[in-house]
Amino acid sequence: MEKEILQLKRDNYEIDGEKVSLDALISNYKKSKEEKKFKNKAVKKKKQEEELKPYQAELIKLQKHLEITGKKIIILFEGRDAAGKGGTIRRVTRYMNEKHYRVVALGKPTEEQRTQWYYQKYIQHFPHGGEMVLFDRSWYNRAMVESVFDFCTKKEYEDFMKGVKGFEKDLVRQGTILIKLYFSVTKDEQAR
Template structure:
């Protein structure tokens, strides 16, 4: 492949040399992609620090939802977004199965309890939208509970936004083939095997069921005040960059 002077300079940088020597088989094209991704990521992460400082100073509340199938890359995106911002002013929420008391509450109550205070950001690694896809697909809620949720969620989100809160809803979209590949990679890795659960295995079998509920969710809860942002996530690096760029574009912080 031909290399431009700018690309040669990238390869000779500290980051470039580290990337080159980290691989047994040198692939210049792949290495350049990785360098450009890392440089762009660092640039965007610096902007996220500015955004958080603005939110703290102006007592803004920010809620960002990450939805998508298992292994879609939601957690990896959240880790890159939060890598350099102040941990005292953000929280990652990934709720477990509701307790017996929570099962008797209004469905949204336990999510209300996790919403941010002024100056804080909350990232939901899966959110109240569990009831729109995961729960009905696995039979964890009744048809009536599902219908009630779908009839209330748009108004619930409108109330959140009317309380001086920014709300961003991401859906990370991957193909069935890519999900299968990622599951296989997880199962082969001694370091990642713990991530695989019986529910993940079941999700593979329920792909088409998930798809049906997902399509209804994206159509019926894509409101004017809280639209869905679809992130094409087959390539993790591109998905992370796209998500951060959207956050920075949507929230009017001081640039």
């Protein structure tokens, strides 16, 4: 068996009438496998793009409706890190009119913001009539991130939990359509 393996290592192979070394054979196999994997990804991406089109069309119609009626929408994209919030926002807004929507992604609170009313940094980004604002993370950061990384005190967290429902009810009562989405992806799915 060992002699056969040694012989295998030294022999050249013939492919389509051409002599090929073992290294070249393996290299071609790897390249072919990578090309196939790339092609499969491209096919999968194209299929996903096709599946998204009806939803993108609905968003365009919704956006036109907002322009005509002067209504406003806030869409919150929340979820775990690497769950696809930002990528989803990019894909669904691809064909929307940029004059009538904004994407807002705020970082951790500044020292100045820590001294202000918690919602203040979000309110300045709220939509005007006929506009849609998509928040890539939102005020729910207080409950999901800030409390975990000590960006807020326990009291600030508790105050948020007591007040968030009322804050959102006021938003809706004053004519803002509020849509909240939560993304969660398993570690196995993230690895794919």
